[in-house]
Amino acid sequence: MHVDIWIAIVVAAIGTYALRVVPLLWTQRHFNKHKANNTEARLPTWLSVLGPLMIAAMLGASLIPKAPSAASWIATAIGTVVTVLVWRKFKSLGLPVFCGVLSFGVAFGIALV
Amino acid sequence: MSQLSSKSGLKQGVIDGLPLLGGYIPVAISFGVIAVQAGFSTLEATLISVFIYAGASQFLLVAMVASGAPLWLAVCMTLLVNVRHVVYAPNLVPYLPQSKAWPYLMHGLTDQIFALAHTRLPLMDDAKKVDWFKGVSMVAWLSWIVGTVLGGIAGDSLTQQWPILDSVMPFALPALFLVLLAPKFSSKLWSATLFVTMTAALFLALSAFKNAAIPLAALCGAITFYLLTSHVERKQSHAR
Numbered sequence: 001m002h003v004d005i006w007i008a009i010v011v012a013a014i015g016t017y018a019l020r021v022v023p024l025l026w027t028q029r030h031f032n033k034h035k036a037n038n039t040e041a042r043l044p045t046w047l048s049v050l051g052p053l054m055i056a057a058m059l060g061a062s063l064i065p066k067a068p069s070a071a072s073w074i075a076t077a078i079g080t081v082v083t084v085l086v087w088r089k090f091k092s093l094g095l096p097v098f099c100g101v102l103s104f105g106v107a108f109g110i111a112l113v
Numbered sequence: 114m115s116q117l118s119s120k121s122g123l124k125q126g127v128i129d130g131l132p133l134l135g136g137y138i139p140v141a142i143s144f145g146v147i148a149v150q151a152g153f154s155t156l157e158a159t160l161i162s163v164f165i166y167a168g169a170s171q172f173l174l175v176a177m178v179a180s181g182a183p184l185w186l187a188v189c190m191t192l193l194v195n196v197r198h199v200v201y202a203p204n205l206v207p208y209l210p211q212s213k214a215w216p217y218l219m220h221g222l223t224d225q226i227f228a229l230a231h232t233r234l235p236l237m238d239d240a241k242k243v244d245w246f247k248g249v250s251m252v253a254w255l256s257w258i259v260g261t262v263l264g265g266i267a268g269d270s271l272t273q274q275w276p277i278l279d280s281v282m283p284f285a286l287p288a289l290f291l292v293l294l295a296p297k298f299s300s301k302l303w304s305a306t307l308f309v310t311m312t313a314a315l316f317l318a319l320s321a322f323k324n325a326a327i328p329l330a331a332l333c334g335a336i337t338f339y340l341l342t343s344h345v346e347r348k349q350s351h352a353r
Contacts, residue, residue, distance in 0.1 A: 004184055005178055005184065007184075008174075008178070008185075008187060008188050009160075009161060009164070009174070010164075011188050012165055012170070012174055012187075012191040012192065013164035013165045015188070015191070015192045015195075016165055016166070016167050016170070016191070016195045017220055019192065019195050019198045019199055020198045020201065020202060020219040020220065020222045021202070021216050022199075023199045023200070023201075023202045023203050024202035024203070024205075024206065024215060024216060025216065027202065027203040028206055028209075028215075031206055031207070043204065043206075043207065046335065047200060047203055047204065048204065049334075049338055050200045050204070050331055050335065051200065051201075051204035051231055052231075052294070052307065053306070053307070053310050053330075053331040053334040053335060053338075054197065054200060054224070054228075054327065055227075055228045055290060055293055055294050055297075056294055056307040056311045056314070056330075056334060057310050057311070057313070057314040057326070057327040057328075057330035057331045057334070058224050058225075058228060058290050058314070058327055059287055059290035059291060059294055059311055059314070060310065060311035060312060060314025060315040060318070060326075060330060061314045061315065061317070061318040061326045061327055061330070062286045062287040062290060063287045063311075064315065064318050064319060065280075066279065066280065066283055067280065072280070075284075076284070076287075079284050079287075079288060080288075083288045083291050083292065084291060087295050088295075093129060093132070093289075093292055093293075094128065094129075094131065094132060096288065096291075096292045097132040097135075097288045097289050098132075100284065100285075100288035100291070101135060101282065101284050101285050101288060104281060104284040104288075105277065105281040105284075108280065108281060
């Protein structure tokens with residue numbers, strides 16, 4: 001592969017890492033400054049609101065099946081309901097995900113037949 | 114969530130990261146397949162997964178390079194897709210104890226690791242947090258790398274032989290997001306805001322704005338949050 005393509009990949013890798021680490025360093029410095037002054041550091045409201053919103057956006061985008069069809073959409077709906085019901089009962093992480101995937105698979109298989 | 118206190122941080126992190134395998138491995142296999150088809154070797158595709166490690170943007174970069182697009186444009190588009198990451202670390206900082214490891218660990222701060230960390234870290238002892246993050250991000254990173262290698266070597270035959278890998282296992286990601294988001298439906302304000310965000314993301318991802326669906330949907334959610342908050346404040350001031 002050409003050297004210029006590798007340079008592009010290295011720049012993209014460094015840039016992606018910077019997008020992840022620079023905000024951390026900046027916010028940590030902001031919090032440490034407040035700590036040194038014995039004042040309480042808080043995130044701006046707009047930034048703290050964006051955290052849960054990004055997770056909600058990822059959920060919405062990830063609900064689209066890889067190969068959208070009636071069968072996969074029905075399976076998605078069933079998998080979603082089962083995941084929520086199992087979470088409400090057990091309030092854990094792994095079991096609702098496992099039951100959700102299992103019910104998605106079963107529903108998808110049945111819908112295809 | 115009581116099991117958080119009984120296990121070591123590393124072990125808990127590895128366990129919490131296991132649901133990610135269902136989503137990461139099939140997508141990484143697809144990346145390996147597409148990268149090889151685009152003219153990259155398996156080693157090159159793997160190195161991209163090791164060092165860039167950002168799902169959608171890797172597909173975009175490889176596709177643009179293969180199509181002969183200007184390299185500066187390919188890099189700019191990759192970074193534009195990844196710019197959403199800037200809000201992740203600041204949202205975690207209030208829960209992070211002092212440690213020199215955090216800047217290095219940020220390489221592993223993907224969408225899914227952020228969602229997990231944002232929900233799990235507030236419930237954890239400070240002493241376990243660094244190890245938990247190492248465990249969960251190592252599971253995710255290694256599964257992404259192994260998936261890319263498998264995709265590069267075995268290609269399409271792998272998903273053809275194991276169709277369940279391609280069609281069923283990826284549901285682990287929305288199921289995981291659902292479980293992480295469920296406790297946040299704590300009030301009418303948040304329920305309405307999150308519902309609008311999810312719906313906007315769903316429709317945007319189905320439209321031509323697929324790569325911008327997440328930040329645009331978050332923006333819709335933020336506008337909803339501020340409209341509802343100001344509506345409630347107006348009602349309260351009228352009532353006084």
